[in-house]
Amino acid sequence: xxxxxxxxxxxxxxxxxxxxxxxxxxxxxxxxxxxxxxxxxxxxxxxxxxxxxxxxxxxxxxxxxxxxxxxxxxxxxxxxxxxxxxxxxxxxxxxxxxxxxxxxxxxxxxxxxxxxxxxxxxxxxxxxxxxxxxxxxxxxxxxxxxxxxxxxxxxxxxxxxxxxxxxxxxxxxxxxxxxxxxxxxxxxxxxxxxxxxxxxxxxxxxxxxxxxxxxxxxxxxxxxxxxxxxxxxxxxxxxxxxxxxxxxxxxxxxxxxxxxxxxxxxxxxxxxxxxxxxxxxxxxxxxxxxxxxxxxxxxxxxxxxxxxxxxxxxxxxxxxxxxxxxxxxxxxxxxxxxxxxxxxxxxxxxxxxxxxxxxxxxxxxxxxxxxxxxxxxxxxxxxxxxxxxxxxxxxxxxxxxxxxxxxxxxxxxxxxxxxxxxxxxxxxxxxxxxxxxxxxxxxxxxxxxxxxxxxxxxxxxxxxxxxxxxxxxxxxxxxxxxxxxxxxxxxxxxxxxxxxxxxxxxxxxxx
Ligand code: KIV
Ligand code: ZN
Numbered sequence: 001x002x003x004x005x006x007x008x009x010x011x012x013x014x015x016x017x018x019x020x021x022x023x024x025x026x027x028x029x030x031x032x033x034x035x036x037x038x039x040x041x042x043x044x045x046x047x048x049x050x051x052x053x054x055x056x057x058x059x060x061x062x063x064x065x066x067x068x069x070x071x072x073x074x075x076x077x078x079x080x081x082x083x084x085x086x087x088x089x090x091x092x093x094x095x096x097x098x099x100x101x102x103x104x105x106x107x108x109x110x111x112x113x114x115x116x117x118x119x120x121x122x123x124x125x126x127x128x129x130x131x132x133x134x135x136x137x138x139x140x141x142x143x144x145x146x147x148x149x150x151x152x153x154x155x156x157x158x159x160x161x162x163x164x165x166x167x168x169x170x171x172x173x174x175x176x177x178x179x180x181x182x183x184x185x186x187x188x189x190x191x192x193x194x195x196x197x198x199x200x201x202x203x204x205x206x207x208x209x210x211x212x213x214x215x216x217x218x219x220x221x222x223x224x225x226x227x228x229x230x231x232x233x234x235x236x237x238x239x240x241x242x243x244x245x246x247x248x249x250x251x252x253x254x255x256x257x258x259x260x261x262x263x264x265x266x267x268x269x270x271x272x273x274x275x276x277x278x279x280x281x282x283x284x285x286x287x288x289x290x291x292x293x294x295x296x297x298x299x300x301x302x303x304x305x306x307x308x309x310x311x312x313x314x315x316x317x318x319x320x321x322x323x324x325x326x327x328x329x330x331x332x333x334x335x336x337x338x339x340x341x342x343x344x345x346x347x348x349x350x351x352x353x354x355x356x357x358x359x360x361x362x363x364x365x366x367x368x369x370x371x372x373x374x375x376x377x378x379x380x381x382x383x384x385x386x387x388x389x390x391x392x393x394x395x396x397x398x399x400x401x402x403x404x405x406x407x408x409x410x411x412x413x414x415x416x417x418x419x420x421x422x423x424x425x426x427x428x429x430x431x432x433x434x435x436x437x438x439x440x441x442x443x444x445x446x447x448x449x450x451x452x453x454x455x456x457x458x459x460x461x462x463x464x465x466x467x468x469x470x471x472x473x474x475x476x477x478x479x480x481x482x483x484x485x486x487x488x489x490x491x492x493x494x495x496x497x498x499x500x501x502x503x504x505x506x507x508x509x510x511x
Contacts, residue, residue: 003257005248006224008200009035009241010044011273012061013073015232017508020448020468020475021277024499025057026384032061034272035229036068037345038265040241042095044226047073048087049080051506055087062091069135071095073509076125085132095137096129097167098122102140102154104147119154123161130162137165139202141510144170144180152190159193165224166197170213171510173206173236181216188221200224203239205231210239215247218255229273230281230288234510242266242287242319250314267320271374275381278449278466278477287319327373330365334358344373346380357383367483368462374455375462378481382491391416391501392441392494399486401429409433409486413440413494430489437490443497445469449477452485465492469500476500 012028015021023031028045035043045061046054062070070091074080076098088094100111100122107113113121122138129136138158140151155166168187170180184201188194201217201224203210214225231240245261252258270288274281283291293316303310327340337358341347348354360379365371397411409432410423422440426432430450449468454461463485467478478496482488 002252003223005218005257005259006041006198006200007241007245007259007261008042008044008071008224008226009040009228010202010226010238011035011228011232011241012057013044013046014202014226014234014238015228015273015277016046017234018232018237018277018279020477021232021279022476023057023276024384025053025060027276028057029060029064030380030384031229031269031273031276032065032068032070033345034265034269036065037262038269039260039262040068041260042069042071042224044071044073044097047507047509049074049077049083049507050509051504053504054506055083058084058087059090062088062094066092069093069095071097071137074098074125074129075509076100076121078128081125081128081132085129088133093135094133095135095165096133097137097139098125098129099139099141099167099169100125101142102150103142103145105145106142115150119157122154123157126158126161126163134162134164136163137167137200138163139167139169141169142171143168144175144183145172148183148186148190151187155187156191156193159191159197164197165200167200167202167224167226168217168222169202169226170204170210171202173204173210175203175213176207176209177212177216180213181220184217184222185220198223200226202226204234205236205238208236210237211243211247214239214244215255218248218257223257230270230279230285232273232277232279240286242270246287246314246319249318263318264320272377275378275453275464275466275479276477278451278468278479280451280453287314292316293321327376328361328365328371329369330362332361332365332371337361340373341376341380344376346376353383364462364483368460370458372456378455378462378464381479382481390498392437392497394487394490394494395419397433397436397487397490399429399433407432409436411436411490413437415440429486433486433490434493437493437497441497443469443471443500445471445497445500448475450489452488455481463488465489467492467496469493469496471500474500474504474506 045058048055048058058072072084074084084096199222201222203213227239227241231237283289300311393414395412399409401407406425407429420440422436424435451466453464455464462481464481465488476499478492480488480491
């Protein structure tokens with residue numbers, strides 16, 4: 001009999017804690033829908049107490065998601081728990097995840113609390129969370145550096161208080177596989193009421209061991225793994241969902257459990273997360289990297305052609321790699337457009353929103369002969385970007401780039417509805433265009449990242465640009481897509497400026 005391993009995705013919470021990976025409410029909902037389609041069991045949507053924006057995003061995810069459990073993070077504090085409970089009120093199935101640190105260093109230096117006080121606060125938090133939902137997860141933060149006896153004591157008491165999932169985080173990525181597996185085994189065997197809760201693990205990747213540690217824990221009885229798409233997350237990231245899931249699927253000879261994940265959704269979800277956060281996936285990344293299934297050497301190619309199993313342990317199509325599919329063109333109508341969007345899991349809030357996106361599709365089809373699924377996805381990103389309170393808008397631009405001449409850009413943008421002109425030279429056309437925008441806006445921001453990816457193949461492919469800007473410690477990502485790279489870059493820059501113009505105070509859960 002194969003046990004079920006619960007997949008708890010925290011891309012929208014721990015993933016978002018990576019500097020620069022912040023997401024808007026609509027972006028979070030889109031990713032959540034993609035996770036739901038992939039049949040993720042639990043989606044940790046955010047930390048509602050961090051800011052009003054975080055609260056709204058968790059609430060929006062809770063409203064939209066019907067199949068997966070929606071979870072919200074809360075420190076072991078009354079206000080955090082009540083805010084999480086409030087944000088989750090409309091969820092079909094909700095979970096509150098509360099935590100407090102249990103390692104000597106965190107208790108003494110960060111919390112300045114005695115172990116007794118920590119136990120008392122943990123128990124109180126779990127009881128309070130149970131007033132909101134029967135599904136309560138408790139994490140002893142920095143469990144990987146906590147004392148075993150103390151962990152057993154806290155966990156036994158929080159289970160008695162009503163915790164249904166006990167999550168063991170290796171918060172700083174310090175553990176190694178065999179020892180971490182032993183820790184889980186000891187906890188499960190020593191805690192008298194361990195059978196009343198599901199044991200979970202949450203591993204960080206500081207030593208590159210997050211997936212290995214998680215899997216070692218699964219071998220010793222953990223039945224939930226917390227992970228993120230593409231391994232996104234605080235510092236070096238969390239365990240990558242795609243690696244955990246595909247290891248279990250591929251090595252059923254070694255594991256006594258499996259997940260309910262629809263693995264064919266992995267690649268599209270990975271791409272969505274990468275394009276929204278601007279965190280590119282390295283080509284040699286397992287499962288979702290562009291080269292993960294590419295066989296370059298002649299010997300490998302020959303072997304795969306004779307029998308794919310000579311060099312392939314998984315099938316590319318099982319994780320969702322497929323050739324770009326031409327779905328639509330210039331003559332496709334509104335109904336065909338709506339139907340294909342529905343098939344991609346994209347719905348429109350109103351007829352007006354459908355019409356706006358359809359008009360963008362027609363514009364694109366005029367410039368680009370063949371429209372692929374990825375192009376359709378980017379149209380939605382664009383419509384969502386346009387929905388961000390648009391203080392700055394592009395009206396027109398002219399960019400000259402000629403051999404032997406200094407590139408120059410002249411553009412007209414609206415600032416709060418008023419047209420203004422900017423003009424600047426630069427070391428290249430994109431540099432000139434950004435300087436021309438700054439000659440109008442003077443945003444005092446610092447450019448942290450500029451990246452271009454082609455959405456599909458071919459020289460008429462749309463370029464998808466991410467611009468990451470920083471001001472006063474706040475970091476935002478802007479996106480833009482167009483068949484003209486300079487236009488895509490200008491759209492991304494203005495999108496980032498619009499995002500940074502919206503003020504937001506945000507707290508970090510673990511500080
Ligand atoms: O890494 C960590 O300890 C966390 C907890 C909040 C579970 O993210
Ligand atoms: Zn974490």
